[in-house]
Amino acid sequence: xxxxxxxxxxxxxxxxxxxxxxxxxxxxxxxxxxxxxxxxxxxxxxxxxxxxxxxxxxxxxxxxxxxxxxxxxxxxxxxxxxxxxxxxxxxxxxxxxxxxxxxxxxxxxxxxxxxxxxxxxxxxxxxxxxxxxxxxxxxxxxxxxxxxxxxxxxxxxxxxxxxxxxxxxxxxxxxxxxxxxxxxxxxxxxxxxxxxxxxxxxxxxxxxxxxxxxxxxxxxxxxxxxxxxxxxxxxxxxxxxxxxxxxxxxxxxxxxxxxxxxxxxxxxxxxxxxxxxxxxxxxxxxxxxxxxxxxxxxxxxxxxxxxxxxxxxxxxxxxxxxxxxxxxxxxxxxxxxxxxxxxxxxxxxxxxxxxxxxxxxxxxxxxxxxxxxxxxxxxxxxxxxxxxxxxxxxxxxxxxxxxxxxxxxxxxxxxxxxxxxxxxxxxxxxxxxxxxxxxxxxxxxxxxxxxxxxxxxxxxxxxxxxxxxxxxxxxxxxxxxxxxxxxxxxxxxxxxxxxxxxxxxxxxxxxxxxxxxxxxxxxxxxxxxxxxxxxxxxxxxxxxxxxxxxxxxxxxxxxxxxxxxxxxxxxxxxxxxxxxxxxxxxxxxxxxxxxxxxxxxxxxxxxxxxxxxxxxxxxxxxxxxxxxxxx
Numbered sequence: 024x025x026x027x028x029x030x031x032x033x034x035x036x037x038x039x040x041x042x043x044x045x046x047x048x049x050x051x052x053x054x055x056x057x058x059x060x061x062x063x064x065x066x067x068x069x070x071x072x073x074x075x076x077x078x079x080x081x082x083x084x085x086x087x088x089x090x091x092x093x094x095x096x097x098x099x100x101x102x103x104x105x106x107x108x109x110x111x112x113x114x115x116x117x118x119x120x121x122x123x124x125x126x127x128x129x130x131x132x133x134x135x136x137x138x139x140x141x142x143x144x145x146x147x148x149x150x151x152x153x154x155x156x157x158x159x160x161x162x163x164x165x166x167x168x169x170x171x172x173x174x175x176x177x178x179x180x181x182x183x184x185x186x187x188x189x190x191x192x193x194x195x196x197x198x199x200x201x202x203x204x205x206x207x208x209x210x211x212x213x214x215x216x217x218x219x220x221x222x223x224x225x226x227x228x229x230x231x232x233x234x235x236x237x238x239x240x241x242x243x244x245x246x247x248x249x250x251x252x253x254x255x256x257x258x259x260x261x262x263x264x265x266x267x268x269x270x271x272x273x274x275x276x277x278x279x280x281x282x283x284x285x286x287x288x289x290x291x292x293x294x295x296x297x298x299x300x301x302x303x304x305x306x307x308x309x310x311x312x313x314x315x316x317x318x319x320x321x322x323x324x325x326x327x328x329x330x331x332x333x334x335x336x337x338x339x340x341x342x343x344x345x346x347x348x349x350x351x352x353x354x355x356x357x358x359x360x361x362x363x364x365x366x367x368x369x370x371x372x373x374x375x376x377x378x379x380x381x382x383x384x385x386x387x388x389x390x391x392x393x394x395x396x397x398x399x400x401x402x403x404x405x406x407x408x409x410x411x412x413x414x415x416x417x418x419x420x421x422x423x424x425x426x427x428x429x430x431x432x433x434x435x436x437x438x439x440x441x442x443x444x445x446x447x448x449x450x451x452x453x454x455x456x457x458x459x460x461x462x463x464x465x466x467x468x469x470x471x472x473x474x475x476x477x478x479x480x481x482x483x484x485x486x487x488x489x490x491x492x493x494x495x496x497x498x499x500x501x502x503x504x505x506x507x508x509x510x511x512x513x514x515x516x517x518x519x520x521x522x523x524x525x526x527x528x529x530x531x532x533x534x535x536x537x538x539x540x541x542x543x544x545x546x547x548x549x550x551x552x553x554x555x556x557x558x559x560x561x562x563x564x565x566x567x568x569x570x571x572x573x574x575x576x577x578x579x580x581x582x583x584x585x586x587x588x589x590x591x592x593x594x595x596x597x598x599x600x601x602x603x604x605x606x607x608x609x610x611x612x613x614x615x616x617x618x619x620x621x622x623x624x625x626x627x628x629x630x631x632x633x634x635x636x637x638x639x640x641x642x643x644x645x646x647x648x649x650x651x652x653x654x
Contacts, residue, residue, distance in 0.1 A: 027291070027294040030233045032290060042108070042252070043109050043263065044263035045107060057111060058224060060229070061114070063189070064189055065232055066098060067098065067189045067192040071089055071094060071184055074094070074097050075089060076175045076176070077173065082179075083178075083502065084179050086153070086154075087179045091188070094185070094191050098196060099199060099202070100164065100165060101165075103201070113224055114217075114220050116209055116220075117209070118212050119209050119348060136377040137382065139183050150507075157563050160564075169264065187559065190353040193351065193354075208348045208354060210348070214234055215238065217238075221240035221243075226243075227245045227246070236269060237287045237325050244270070245269060285305040343361070344405060344534075352525045355373065356522055356526060356529075360526070363405070366412055370413070375418060378420075378511045378515060379511060380511035388419055390473050390515055391518075395523075399526070400434075402526065403433075404530050404534055405534065410432070414432055448471075449548050452585070465517065465558075467581060470490060470493075470582050471585055474586055478586065489509055490509075493510060493513060495566070496564070517558050520549070520552060521558065524546075
């Protein structure tokens with residue numbers, strides 16, 4: 024995740040190189056600079072900030088953020104441009120697990136994002152001004168993603184990056200015929216896999232992580248940084264891509280060192296020290312046989328230990344039924360699966376993506392906590408007996424701080440009860456509304472979850488006008504924090520459905536024929552859940568979708584009917600003060616009382632009674648779910 028100051032200190036030892044050129048194969052370059060190995064997370068963030076720098080300065084910070092569709096397109100344009108310039112793309116590695124040693128760094132980054140959001144909100148307490156007319160979509164070209172000289176406008180730097188940008192880029196690349204085979208989500212950080220590939224085939228590792236300079240990348244390996252790429256157009260038919268290349272083996276030799284590891288350690292200990300001071304200490308270091316605990320711990324991160332070793336940075340448990348990389352799960356979902364299979368402890372961890380919500384209110388993730396609880400609990404079906412893992416610890420915003428919250432896993436029987444209710448809710452929504460596309464079905468259910476959270480927590484439900492604005496992208500002259508928070512809650516609900524889909528698909532493939540029919544049916548129901556770029560479009564993209572304006576009223580009518588409200592839902596959203604806990608988790612729709620209400624209204628035909636799964640079939644399902652939510 025980077026060593027502060029290392030790149031700057033080694034910059035004078037980098038050499039200019041032509042990474043690729045149009046209509047040329049770099050025949051005069053004796054070293055292999057035309058093959059690249061790509062650090063996937065660095066690529067995703069690089070494309071995000073390059074596109075952000077290309078947005079019109081008239082936009083506000085919220086609307087300027089590249090959409091997930093733009094991110095996918097930007098990543099593809101970047102790779103296409105490399106390919107057109109005769110650069111071979113060997114591999115693109117994405118993190119699928121981060122070792123426990125990274126916990127402090129991850130927590131620090133989350134805290135940094137929260138601080139950034141709090142500062143932004145304090146400087147824009149009344150919201151953000153909106154252009155009277157939506158801006159035209161960005162037509163992404165090579166210069167947008169390869170011109171590192173264009174700075175990000177200062178007003179756009181106020182907000183953290185989009186929460187799901189890495190999964191969105193993975194999804195776009197995995198769907199591409201040209202690059203799907205190069206994408207790998209590995210059971211570790213991407214770094215050691217990038218290093219291993221460089222040792223095997225040589226070439227340049229493209230990254231923005233200075234850690235790569237410390238890894239053993241072999242005598243023919245080199246490191247180049249995304250933010251130093253330069254796209255040159257010298258003639259109508261001649262363009263080239265240039266970059267400064269660091270070759271750690273050569274640099275170490277020039278500095279009189281065996282490698283750069285001890286130098287990097289000294290720089291990490293004291294980033295402010297002058298380079299000659301750090302270099303002097305590195306040269307003076309001689310192994311004595313006496314254990315240097317701090318240095319040994321530092322080296323562990325850059326070791327090439329095999330999976331299974333207790334000190335390895337790679338997690339590939341022998342009990343894993345299916346390699347998560349085969350399904351290209353989202354990184355955090357992959358990490359959860361790997362932890363679940365390997366953990367000897369009763370708890371595993373989930374670092375929730377940082378949502379851009381109102382930091383003075385309850386976290387937007389709260390609306391979908393019960394759905395994630397089901398998703399987490401499905402992993403218990405991977406074992407024939409009782410699972411060692413009893414809970415998942417969610418790390419996320421809790422009021423004005425980052426904190427952990429334990430999520431107790433459901434039993435298998437409770438999972439089946441929950442799934443039964445969830446299936447019923449989808450069926451009722453489809454029947455009651457006449458929804459013909461799964462896109463609208465899932466969006467309706469997500470809106471229901473958001474509204475139900477307010478009801479369960481004794482808060483005024485979002486006003487109908489606010490929900491119309493959310494679903495159509497329309498707003499007044501100002502985008503308020505109420506609207507921003509509501510948007511984040513909808514994103515949380517939709518992404519939790521995606522997590523459920525990914526974990527359910529993994530469990531189904533791992534368990535095979537022994538999968539309970541209810542889980543197989545739910546998997547089929549979620550099969551049409553769309554990619555992130557369509558599941559969570561930007562506000563400006565929604566504004567351009569004329570179809571959403573005509574379908575929104577009917578969709579909201581159904582949601583309010585499910586909530587048992589005949590009115591138009593004209594309530595104000597409670598702006599609220601900071602809250603440390605959500606009082607009650609949302610309860611899924613699709614239970615006995617809701618079914619009764621809908622039948623009385625004549626919206627749906629009576630259905631056959633649900634076969635009881637519980638030993639106490641006399642209890643109403645909605646009461647059972649309240650028990651699960653509170654347990």
